[in-house]
Each structure stands twice: as C-alpha cells, then as structure tokens.
Amino acid sequence: MARVPLGFLGGVAPLDPLADPSADLDEARLERLARVAGYLLAGRPLHHGGRSPHPRSTPAGLEFLEHRELMPGDDPRHVDWRASARSRTPLVRRYRDERAGEWLILLDRSASMGAAPGAWPLALQLAGAFAYLLLRLGHRVGLGIFSTDVDAVQPPGRGRAAYLALRRALADARPREGGGGSRLAACLGLLGRGTQAAVISDFLTPDAMGQALSQLRGRCEAVHCLQVLGEPWVPAVAGSLRLTDAETGEGLDAQPDPGLAGRVAECQASLAAGLERHCRRRGMRYSGCRVGSAWDRVLLEHLVGREARLA
Numbered sequence: 643m644a645r646v647p648l649g650f651l652g653g654v655a656p657l658d659p660l661a662d663p664s665a666d667l668d669e670a671r672l673e674r675l676a677r678v679a680g681y682l683l684a685g686r687p688l689h690h691g692g693r694s695p696h697p698r699s700t701p702a703g704l705e706f707l708e709h710r711e712l713m714p715g716d717d718p719r720h721v722d723w724r725a726s727a728r729s730r731t732p733l734v735r736r737y738r739d740e741r742a743g744e745w746l747i748l749l750d751r752s753a754s755m756g757a758a759p760g761a762w763p764l765a766l767q768l769a770g771a772f773a774y775l776l777l778r779l780g781h782r783v784g785l786g787i788f789s790t791d792v793d794a795v796q797p798p799g800r801g802r803a804a805y806l807a808l809r810r811a812l813a814d815a816r817p818r819e820g821g822g823g824s825r826l827a828a829c830l831g832l833l834g835r836g837t838q839a840a841v842i843s844d845f846l847t848p849d850a851m852g853q854a855l856s857q858l859r860g861r862c863e864a865v866h867c868l869q870v871l872g873e874p875w876v877p878a879v880a881g882s883l884r885l886t887d888a889e890t891g892e893g894l895d896a897q898p899d900p901g902l903a904g905r906v907a908e909c910q911a912s913l914a915a916g917l918e919r920h921c922r923r924r925g926m927r928y929s930g931c932r933v934g935s936a937w938d939r940v941l942l943e944h945l946v947g948r949e950a951r952l953a
Contacts, residue, residue: 652740665795668765671938672774679775679945691891709733714938729829731933743838743863744798746783747773747808747814750843752789752824757816758844761931765842766812767937772840772868777801783808786832787815790822795832826854833861840866850945856924868944869917871910872933 652910697920712718712732720734749769756813769785776783777800784798785808796811798804826846833839839862845851859865883895914930929944 654750667770667774672771672778675771675942676778677936678942679779687903697793704780706855709735723916744834744836745776745840746784746785746786746798746829746832746839747785748788748829748832748839748841748843749812750789750824750826750841751793751817752822752843753818753820753823754846755870756819761844761870761872762817764933764935764937764940766815768842768868768870768940769810770812772842772866773938774805777805784832785811786829787811787823788826788829789818790825791828792832805812807811822931825849826851830854830857830861831859835861836863838864838866840864840868842868842870844871845869845913845917849952850913850920851918855920855926859863859924859926865921866944867917867921867926867928869905869912869914869930870928870933871929883939910952 690705709729710721710733713722713736721732722735725733725735741793742930747769749765757766773783773785780800782798783801784805785794785795786792787797794811796808799807824843824845826841826843839858841851841855841858843851845867855865884895918928918930920926927944929940931940
C-alpha cells in the first residue's frame with residue numbers, strides 16, 4: 643500500500659511568478675517547514691492519536707485528517723499499528739480539532755512597502771507561507787490587506803480551497819503608489835475574541851504601530867509581528883536633493899554624504915529594537931528581516947522563537 647501523501651495542494655498548477663511573487667513558494671520547501679511548524683506554532687495544532695483499542699474510530703470532538711510518518715519526538719503510543727503494518731512504515735493518525743484556532747494575516751500594502759526594492763515580494767512570500775503552515779495544521783485562516791483603511795479581505799476558511807483563494811488575493815494585491823499610510827488600527831473590526839493574528843509590515847510609523855499593536859493584543863489570543871525592511875540606500879548625486887515621504891507626501895531637503903546610509907541604518911535598527919521591546923513587553927512574537935532573506939529561513943527562525951534582529 644502506498645504511503646499517504648503529505649501534499650496539500652493536490653497537484654494544482656503553480657501560479658505565475660511574474661504576476662505573483664508568492665508563486666516562488668514551492669511545496670517541497672513548504673512541506674519541510676510544515677513538519678516542524680506543528681511543534682512550534684502557538685495555538686491549538688492538530689492532535690495525534692492511535693492508542694485507542696479501536697484505532698479506526700475518531701475521538702470525540704476530532705475529525706480524522708490523515709496519516710503521516712512517525713517523526714523524531716513523536717510519542718510511540720500515538721502510532722497506528724494497523725496502518726503502519728499495511729504501509730510497512732510507522733504512521734501516526736492526525737486529527738483536526740474542531741476547536742482549532744482562527745487566524746488572520748494582516749498585510750501592510752502602504753506605499754513604503756513598495757518603495758524598497760524586494761520588500762513587497764518578500765512580504766507576499768511570508769504571507770503565503772504562513773497561511774500554508776496554519777492551514778496545514780487545521781486552523782481557519784483569513785487575510786486582511788490594509789493601508790490607511792482595510793483595502794481587501796479574504797474571509798477565514800480551511801483547507802486547500804482557502805489556501806488557493808488566499809493566494810489569489812495575494813496575487814491581486816499591490817502596494818499603494820503614493821499617499822495614505824499604515825493604519826493597523828483599521829483592522830481591529832476584523833478580529834473576533836480569541837482570533838490570532840500575524841502582522842507583516844515594515845512598521846514605518848512614528849511609533850512603529852505600537853499603539854495599534856497593543857489594541858490588537860488586547861483583542862487577540864496571540865499576535866505575531868514580521869518586520870520587512872529594505873537596505874538603506876542613498877542616491878549618488880552631487881549637491882542637495884529633495885526627499886519625499888511616499889505615504890505622507892512631506893518633503894525634506896538633504897545633503898547626501900558618505901555617512902548618510904549608515905545613519906539611515908542606525909535609525910532602522912533603533913526602530914526595530916524599539917518594536918521588539920514593545921512586542922516582548924506585550925507578549926507578542928517579533929522577527930525582523932531584510933530584503934533578500936529566504937522566506938523559509940525567516941519563518942523557521944520566527945517559529946523557534948529565536949531573537950531575530952535586523953543584521
């Protein structure tokens with residue numbers, strides 16, 4: 643008897659990477675990450691079973707999902723010995739808990755997210771991969787895309803259909819070309835009590851969205867913050883130049899010098915450090931990354947709780 647496949651998409655053709663940067667999320671890398679995500683994600687993951695004298699029966703309140711191979715760290719008492727004998731591979735039974743959590747991924751599409759080359763594609767990849775992992779664990783997952791207001795919503799769903807709908811919403815999303823801002827508080831109305839949230843943004847506001855994050859934390863069971871920042875860049879021009887804020891339109895006259903990029907980097911690091919401290923005090927998990935980072939490495943380090951800081 644063939645092993646039960648772990649594939650989640652069921653052979654669906656990949657999306658066009660030119661139209662959707664999150665199409666770079668190949669399922670083999672997602673599945674490798676999903677193997678450890680169940681042990682690391684906060685909330686209520688899928689339950690395992692197999693100790694029952696009637697292994698074909700499903701425990702009350704749980705829905706049988708599939709078998710998967712025994713992994714290091716699994717309790718041997720959870721092995722389904724009948725299925726293992728047929729496949730000649732140790733298998734554990736996986737159930738979807740009917741009480742599994744509801745998650746909302748909040749993606750910032752403000753103009754600053756498109757100003758740094760590579761930031762928006764990485765944000766899309768993180769959103770798509772995080773959604774995959776959560777859905778793979780049996781949670782209900784939705785998507786909210788925001789700038790000054792909530793610009794698009796994908797209602798929470800479960801399974802393959804929800805993942806494909808969310809991916810289509812990501813493929814249609816674009817950062818604003820100018821104006822507006824990053825008002826995370828606009829998303830508060832999307833969240834019910836007990837919802838868990840993952841915020842993906844550059845957090846480039848005067849308070850690094852601290853007040854809105856505190857409001858979010860007061861309403862959510864858990865909040866994850868993934869900060870995506872571009873590399874500091876200063877144009878090589880002679881004389882003065884006019885800098886314009888992509889979101890507010892405010893201008894500033896500046897004189898470029900060799901140390902300006904370093905000071906920009908210091909400002910970014912200070913903002914990130916303040917955001918990390920705020921998240922720690924409020925019981926939120928924070929990770930920071932720069933463009934060019936591998937999405938799977940960023941998520942793995944985030945899930946293991948490593949104190950990820952901007953390099």
